[in-house]
Amino acid sequence: MARYVFITGGVVSSLGKGLASAALGALLQARGFSVRLRKLDPYLNVDPGTMSPFEHGEVFVTDDGAETDLDLGHYERFTGVSARKTDSVSSGRIYSNVLEKERRGAYLGKTIQVIPHVTNEIKDWISIGDEEVDFMLCEIGGTVGDIEGLPFFEAIRQFAQERPRGQCIFMHLTLLPYLAASGELKTKPTQHSVKELRSIGLQPDVLVCRSEQPIPDKERAKIALFCNVRPDSVIPAYDLKSIYEAPLAYHRAGLDQAVLDAFGISPAPKPDMSRWEDVMDRLTNTDGEVRVAIVGKYVQLEDAYKSIAEALTHGGMANRVKVKAEWIDAEIFEHEDPGPHLENFHAILVPGGFGERGTEGKISAARYAREKGIPYLGICLGMQMAVIEAARDLAGINDAGSEEFDHEAGRKRFTPVVYHLKEWVQGNHRVERKLDDDKGGTMRLGAYTAVLKEGSKVAEVYGETTIEERHRHRYEVDIRYRDQLEACGLVFSGMSPDGRLPEIVEHKNHPWFIGVQFHPELKSKPFAPHPLFAGFVKAAKDQSRLV
Numbered sequence: 001m002a003r004y005v006f007i008t009g010g011v012v013s014s015l016g017k018g019l020a021s022a023a024l025g026a027l028l029q030a031r032g033f034s035v036r037l038r039k040l041d042p043y044l045n046v047d048p049g050t051m052s053p054f055e056h057g058e059v060f061v062t063d064d065g066a067e068t069d070l071d072l073g074h075y076e077r078f079t080g081v082s083a084r085k086t087d088s089v090s091s092g093r094i095y096s097n098v099l100e101k102e103r104r105g106a107y108l109g110k111t112i113q114v115i116p117h118v119t120n121e122i123k124d125w126i127s128i129g130d131e132e133v134d135f136m137l138c139e140i141g142g143t144v145g146d147i148e149g150l151p152f153f154e155a156i157r158q159f160a161q162e163r164p165r166g167q168c169i170f171m172h173l174t175l176l177p178y179l180a181a182s183g184e185l186k187t188k189p190t191q192h193s194v195k196e197l198r199s200i201g202l203q204p205d206v207l208v209c210r211s212e213q214p215i216p217d218k219e220r221a222k223i224a225l226f227c228n229v230r231p232d233s234v235i236p237a238y239d240l241k242s243i244y245e246a247p248l249a250y251h252r253a254g255l256d257q258a259v260l261d262a263f264g265i266s267p268a269p270k271p272d273m274s275r276w277e278d279v280m281d282r283l284t285n286t287d288g289e290v291r292v293a294i295v296g297k298y299v300q301l302e303d304a305y306k307s308i309a310e311a312l313t314h315g316g317m318a319n320r321v322k323v324k325a326e327w328i329d330a331e332i333f334e335h336e337d338p339g340p341h342l343e344n345f346h347a348i349l350v351p352g353g354f355g356e357r358g359t360e361g362k363i364s365a366a367r368y369a370r371e372k373g374i375p376y377l378g379i380c381l382g383m384q385m386a387v388i389e390a391a392r393d394l395a396g397i398n399d400a401g402s403e404e405f406d407h408e409a410g411r412k413r414f415t416p417v418v419y420h421l422k423e424w425v426q427g428n429h430r431v432e433r434k435l436d437d438d439k440g441g442t443m444r445l446g447a448y449t450a451v452l453k454e455g456s457k458v459a460e461v462y463g464e465t466t467i468e469e470r471h472r473h474r475y476e477v478d479i480r481y482r483d484q485l486e487a488c489g490l491v492f493s494g495m496s497p498d499g500r501l502p503e504i505v506e507h508k509n510h511p512w513f514i515g516v517q518f519h520p521e522l523k524s525k526p527f528a529p530h531p532l533f534a535g536f537v538k539a540a541k542d543q544s545r546l547v
């Protein structure tokens with residue numbers, strides 16, 4: 001049976017609870033334990049798949065095809081443990097399960113209530129796969145006191161009570177604001193937050209205090225006293241230059257020791273921090289900088305492309321260069337020449353996206369990269385746009401486009417070089433979808449195998465010819481245009497195992513131009529940069545040495 005750490009937050013949101021959880025996972029691994037991280041989100045959406053990236057940031061997709069919160073991306077990047085469907089749950093999912101059971105008559109006519117039915121559903125979810133790991137880390141989204149969060153807080157209280165003593169601990173993150181006028185750090189909001197937590201029956205064992213200023217011992221002792229926590233379990237968390245410093249910084253601050261102490265694990269196994277020391281070494285000891293333009297739609301909110309930004313950083317670490325990524329709104333290129341905007345970049349990345357807005361701009365960016373020999377990485381929609389560009393400009397299909405845009409506009413304007421996929425094979429199953437199905441989870445989602453062409457650029461980049469990558473899309477490049485496009489130099493260098501779905505395209509007569517139908521960024525780790533990002537940044541580095 002696993003030991004449980006429940007992670008909650010107070011005072012304000014965006015304190016870095018996800019990062020603290022992920023770093024703790026990495027630290028427990030460094031001590032030789034196995035871990036799994038889970039996110040419990042109080043919002044009522046059934047999953048984040050249908051939420052706008054402007055509002056919620058990126059949708060992170062797991063191997064088993066769940067559309068989850070971006071915190072699961074942090075968990076994977078820090079621990080290397082592939083998240084599963086069961087590692088992310090929202091109130092919406094919990095209630096929908098409860099209501100579905102009620103309709104089936106599973107509650108035998110009982111009155112359905114938050115306690116015990118909703119809380120039982122949450123507890124069942126928390127303990128899935130309990131026997132597989134040493135530690136289960138469960139982060140509760142939102143802050144203590146939120147109305148939606150109450151069933152989750154109540155459920156973890158019951159859960160800890162029902163388990164043997166010492167099997168569950170609570171870690172709480174708060175903020176110590178600094179008042180410049182009086183030159184003081186204020187502990188009162190933390191005291192109130194813990195008071196709120198205790199009023200619902202939860203006593204924190206470890207307090208992580210975010211602060212911009214050093215926390216004096218005197219203040220630490222005061223927090224410990226008023227919050228009923230041991231002084232060495234009050235862990236300071238200061239701002240960091242890079243998120244990848246978090247495991248080393250939290251280790252120095254004593255977080256893993258405090259957690260192991262709270263479980264009474266003594267003597268604690270010695271930590272091996274070499275993985276994170278190496279990560280920091282690669283991040284800090286760099287030679288030069290490359291500039292990458294990301295031409296996309298959701299450019300106002302960096303979190304919308306979180307994993308891409310991180311994967312580029314990892315690509316930089318693989319090549320010991322700094323990567324400076326700049327977001328450019330694709331719509332600009334619909335009425336302006338991309339040249340002046342893009343000439344100072346060493347590489348161009350067109351990320352995934354939905355809907356027609358900005359796509360003509362992305363096509364222009366792909367054309368610019370192809371014509372100027374600038375390294376190009378097209379991801380999902382970015383691959384589809386590169387194919388449309390080649391179809392129009394090289395193969396002479398002047399009205400080439402995607403069915404996605406015709407569906408959106410409600411009229412037919414394009415030759416569908418990219419079409420809506422209604423039926424495909426996953427493993428040994430046939431999957432069927434209709435355009436008007438519910439929006440949630442109707443895409444080709446999760447890990448699929450691709451077979452790479454021997455001797456192609458991608459086969460060289462990956463160093464193998466069978467790969468598995470994560471997908472999230474409804475539309476697909478039409479294989480019927482393959483011969484025509486290959487005759488123009490756009491090679492279909494990666495295909496689904498049944499040979500029906502193009503997974504990767506590349507321009508033969510170009511130093512580095514690759515489009516992929518999947519999302520490689522989701523699998524990149526700081527200690528294992530994804531080969532496509534390592535290769536892309538290397539190409540950008542070569543480019544930077546040329547100009």
Ligand code: GLN
Nearest residue numbers: 352353380381473474475
């Ligand atoms: N909108 C495109 C599709 O559904 C691409 C999706 C994406 O880039 N993730 O196929």
